[in-house]
Amino acid sequence: MSILGKDLFDVDVLTADDVMSIFQMAKEFKESGFAKKWTSLKGKTICTLFFESSTRTRISFEIAARRLGSDVVNFTASTSALNKGESFKDTVKTLDAMGIDLYVIRHSEPGSPMMLKKYTQSLVINAGDGIRGHPTQAILDAYTMWEKFGKLEGLKVTIVGDIFHSRVARSNVKLLTSMGADVILTGPATLIPLNVENYGVKVSYDVKKAVSNSDIVMGLRMQLERQNSTFFSSLDEYNEFYGITPEIMKYAKPNSIFMHPGPMNRGVEVIESVSDSDSSFVEEQVKNGVFVRMALLNQMLGGVVE
Ligand code: CP
Numbered sequence: 001m002s003i004l005g006k007d008l009f010d011v012d013v014l015t016a017d018d019v020m021s022i023f024q025m026a027k028e029f030k031e032s033g034f035a036k037k038w039t040s041l042k043g044k045t046i047c048t049l050f051f052e053s054s055t056r057t058r059i060s061f062e063i064a065a066r067r068l069g070s071d072v073v074n075f076t077a078s079t080s081a082l083n084k085g086e087s088f089k090d091t092v093k094t095l096d097a098m099g100i101d102l103y104v105i106r107h108s109e110p111g112s113p114m115m116l117k118k119y120t121q122s123l124v125i126n127a128g129d130g131i132r133g134h135p136t137q138a139i140l141d142a143y144t145m146w147e148k149f150g151k152l153e154g155l156k157v158t159i160v161g162d163i164f165h166s167r168v169a170r171s172n173v174k175l176l177t178s179m180g181a182d183v184i185l186t187g188p189a190t191l192i193p194l195n196v197e198n199y200g201v202k203v204s205y206d207v208k209k210a211v212s213n214s215d216i217v218m219g220l221r222m223q224l225e226r227q228n229s230t231f232f233s234s235l236d237e238y239n240e241f242y243g244i245t246p247e248i249m250k251y252a253k254p255n256s257i258f259m260h261p262g263p264m265n266r267g268v269e270v271i272e273s274v275s276d277s278d279s280s281f282v283e284e285q286v287k288n289g290v291f292v293r294m295a296l297l298n299q300m301l302g303g304v305v306e
Contacts, residue, residue, distance in 0.1 A: 003299050007124045009113050010133040011175040019179060023143050025295035025305075026288065040303030041070035047100045049075045049116070050127070051107040056262055056286055057127045057136065061104050064293035068303060073100075092119040102301060105129075123300055131165050131226060137261050138171035140292040142179065144285050145216055148257060153180030158210050158252075160242060161220035161269050164191045168261045169220060173199055186210035187242055190231040207242055214252040219244050219260045219269040235268050244270040249279070257281045
């Protein structure tokens with residue numbers, strides 16, 4: 001099996017072999033350094049379609065595509081003909097007519113990558129659809145863990161915070177459990193989906209117990225823009241009970257690491273003495289995002305690396 005010619009709507013399209021193949025290729029790209037340019041995707045055109053804000057994902061896809069020799073075009077909804085009444089369907093047909101090989105889409109509506117696929121034969125990567133999924137973030141997170149610990153099986157990963165509104169948490173739960181990691185979710189009860197244990201994770205509402213003996217503690221952003229009611233009293237209260245501090249990190253294993261998909265709200269879900277410490281892998285995650293996305297694009301589009 002391989003991901004050649006497949007869409008990436010979420011991580012469940014990947015087999016364990018696919019994941020390891022992406023990791024191996026990302027590792028080789030990383031060992032070659034940032035300066036090395038490749039030509040494996042010369043002649044391809046990748047279009048980023050971002051209907052929601054992004055810093056890391058959009059830019060790292062663009063860097064990854066260019067480093068493989070692909071052309072990249074960025075579609076900006078706010079300055080497009082969508083504002084003149086053009087439909088999404090006609091927008092996609094118009095872009096297709098200009099020879100797009102692969103779309104990278106982010107949208108606030110869950111299922112938007114599948115909607116895009118209804119109108120195109122080109123490949124589609126989901127770069128975040130509402131609260132549903134963010135597969136490339138999960139793959140780069142898992143890669144970062146694998147690189148640090150040399151394995152995923154048996155790692156204890158505690159994810160802290162607004163699980164309910166987090167597409168990163170959903171994709172991470174699917175990928176990490178499928179690769180044999182033990183995942184524990186913690187946060188205010190109002191922000192943990194009901195019956196989430198059915199997905200093979202444990203839940204604890206006591207952050208100290210949840211973090212105990214963890215290899216990885218992952219903070220999540222409090223996603224206020226997706227919260228349409230009051231899930232907790234105040235950000236200060238959230239920080240007091242669930243903010244990740246050096247005291248909380250002491251419950252984790254001595255060589256544990258802190259991770260966060262970003263963007264971070266410093267002083268809310270984590271304090272600086274953790275996010276800026278030597279055990280913080282936040283910037284390594286961003287760096288790895290480029291190499292993991294290079295591997296994905298290359299394998300999906302059948303690039304030959306020489
Ligand atoms: N992690 C993540 O998706 O970040 P951006 O919103 O900056 O792309």
